[in-house]
Amino acid sequence: MAYKRHVDRLPIIPADAKKHNVTCHYCIVGCGYHAYTWPANKQGGTEAASNVFGVDLSQQQAAETDAWYAPSMYNVVKQDGQDVHIVIKPDHECEVNSGLGSVRGARMGELRYSTTRNSQLQRLTDPMVWRYGQMQPTSWDDALDLVARVTAAVVKEQGEDGLFVSVFDHGGSAGGYENTWGTGKLYFGSMKVKNIRIHNRPAYNSEVHATRDMGVGELNNCYEDAELADTIVSVGNNPLETQTNYFLNHWVPNLRGTSMQKKQEQLPDEPHANGRIIFVDPRRTVSVNAAEAEAGKDNVMHLAINSGTDMVLFNAWLTEIADKGWMDKEFIEASTKDFDKALAANKTTLEQAAEITGLTVDQIRQSAAWIAEPKEGKRRRTMFAYEKGLIWGNDNYRTNAALVNVALGTGNVGREGGGCVRMGGHQEGYVRPSDAHVGRPAAYVDKLLIEGKGGVHHIWACDHYKTTLNAHQFNMVYKKRTDIVKDAMNAVPYGDREGMVKAITDAIKAGGLFSVDVDIIPSKIGAASHVWLPAAESGEMNLTSMNGERRMRLVERYMDPPGNAKPDCMIAAGLAQHMEKVLREMGDNAYADQFKGYDWRTEEDAFMDGYNKNAGGGEFVTYERLRAMGNNGFQEPATAFEDGKIVGTKRLYTDGKFGTKDGKATFMEALWRGLQAPGKEEQKKNNKYLINNGRANQVWQNAFLDQESEFVMDRWPYPFIEMSPDDMSELGVKNGDLVEVYNESGSTQAMVYPTPTARKGETFMLFGFPTGVQGNVINAGTNELILPNYKQTWANIRKISDAPEGVKHLSFKSQEYQAT
């Protein structure tokens, strides 16, 4: 049977419950929620006066009511040491989501740590160290002392290049401005660590380097632009599943025509129609299906290109739009440079593009018209949104540039109904000292680790085992290197600190690696680590982030972190303080002095030290002011504090000045060179199936919390692989069968999900899932800036077994909404 909670009533939120501002800490959209808490021995009642809604709850409530919450939004947690009820429900007044909760965010309550209701008991509650052959609890002082002594010894021996770091750079979750600053100050301020990488890629680099080089920051519009656009262009992007409430609350109204009044009011001097949408994606997603249901098939164009050929399509658009005379010449003249140069270099005919992309000439011509053909003499407003299909796809840098060229040429940056934006995964929350010393290209950290480089590895909320490329080889080598250290540690009594540090550093000299994992749970890579440091999540600490339209909010701490867990910024501070102490003991006072300046008592201190002093406009922003701005916050950068409010910036570049030295946006050459990453052509030649990959609606990130959600794991006990019925019959597999996906780089497993809309030979596998890691079959090749190409992966497939018991009850029906 499908999983059911058998919950038939919930405690009612009393009228005097505490109310906390919450921004969902999962995806980039950052929906507004409120966390209501009240004492364990109290409850509200159905009478209007006795519940927080002021509503008679003995009556059935209507659709979209504010006066209801699902069992997934409820829990019992600790607050200042006391058990309290908690409900985390969507905020109807938040402009981002208007009361909508996604299948991920609306489960925040259920996914809190609760010893009362036994949820998320996987959370780390104590620092843990490798002792007597397993991970054992210890004190913060003891754990940080061991980490600092080994780190200091390695740095003294090898220099700071011997310290390898994997660290989140995002907002939400365990990220946020507080924590990116804490870690950034440690590794880029006190030290100048070069061998550092980000949570989802093997180097410390931008995912969207081209657009930045062109002077166009990647989050340049606002969510309202999706309501105002004449046409939305969605590239490698599945917004219904991965930016759900942005799509539902801001794209759908345009497709459905309900934002018409807003268009007429804000843009009165031009004709308006319901929005059109173009999807560029080799796969038909549920987003395409939903857009068709809302806008009608005539207003939806799905350009199912050959995987990895996006750049050719964009260059053809540029050529065609210029040929037709639809470019925004005034804007090009006033605000950009190198247009003619790029146009000439990138020239691609419709026929050439059709040949490479697999589209028809008509499709390309028509889509160019939807983008740029003037509407009764007025410029068409087109919003360009791209995400991982482009970012983790073929030739990232040039492809990104080719798309921004089209947006700039048509005058669609800095204008209402425009924008050329990445959609985003996590929220953002980046403030760190300069990373200029890292260099360009940045170090390929995973490769260096595989090659035996580095002595100590600090990991902050990253799980390479699940979310890197060439994961199979990485995991094997990493285990081997860390086992050398474990074996050495096993030979020394734990209490002999000097002997222990010597055993570890000797093991490092013998090829070993000392691994320190800062995380909220024991991760997959953490299984190889020697120290775990328990971190707090958003809501267990005050935490600030911004969403995909640069909307910054403060999540107010509404519960205690599990046990002795701490915010990452405070862990970084503790580590810095221990480094200072150890280095002083070693007699290196000058180096020790670099680790001063971490006397923060709270995360707010870290925020003031970091964001307030270092972010653009940060001086206008404090916790108190953010608290008052509530779940609508303000859009960064802040420009003033007036009348008790932080003044923000709705859109960037509205003055036509861009982020280059001379203020002119730069068009860029983007020449097609086929499958760019080394090894891809060969892999394609040697293997039969495209293993396209990405996210699923129910699963947040690599399922680090969802792996303990019965609701999610009941639906996806194994990662699905969507497959055409033709491929299924050719392989002799049925619904739910387990298959091995394998190639020269490695192997993994997945569960067959029949997908009639899938093209023959083109599968799609859930990425980053704990019970089958797609990264195992992605080869090591990257682009010139060490950006991985996860999407263009080819492998062979063979059956492992019939559907196991835990799979037999699953639905294998089409995921596309069927209007009757």
Next chain:
Amino acid sequence: MERCSKLVDIGRRQFLRGSAFAAAGVATAVSLPTQAKAASALALVEYPSNKLANVSDLKPNEPFDVGYPDDDAPGVLLKLGTRVQGGAGPDGDIVGFSTVCPHKGFPLTYNADDHSFNCPGHYSRFDADAGGQQIWGQSTANLPQYALRIDDKGDIYAEGVDELLYGRLSNVL
């Protein structure tokens, strides 16, 4: 079938008009026996045992409108034609589900072709053959299903629901 279609139409019109749709307003009049009153002091909600239909009322794969645990909670009985998880009756093919989407309370439509319930609000889908499992969607729960009992006369009784119904903090109000 006519009643069901009507329910669906009203719901869709209300939805497309953009006005908040009151689930209570569209429950069709179903003649039901008097309900048992829940005892408030019990640990579990006391569900009424309500006769919803007789087996002879059901036509294969055609939704039969019901309200359970009361008229303000629309649902359907279905005779699916094949034995399914949680199916009642001699053929194990009779199921009952709430037809209010557990995500935001919009009325679900039944697609007879693939035995799925579909939500026009945010495109969620639930599988009638798989215990109401959400095939895809925004609901954080699978579709509430009725515990059914069928007596010797073929009378179908509902005697419980396995998930919280949308729009009420107690399944029995």
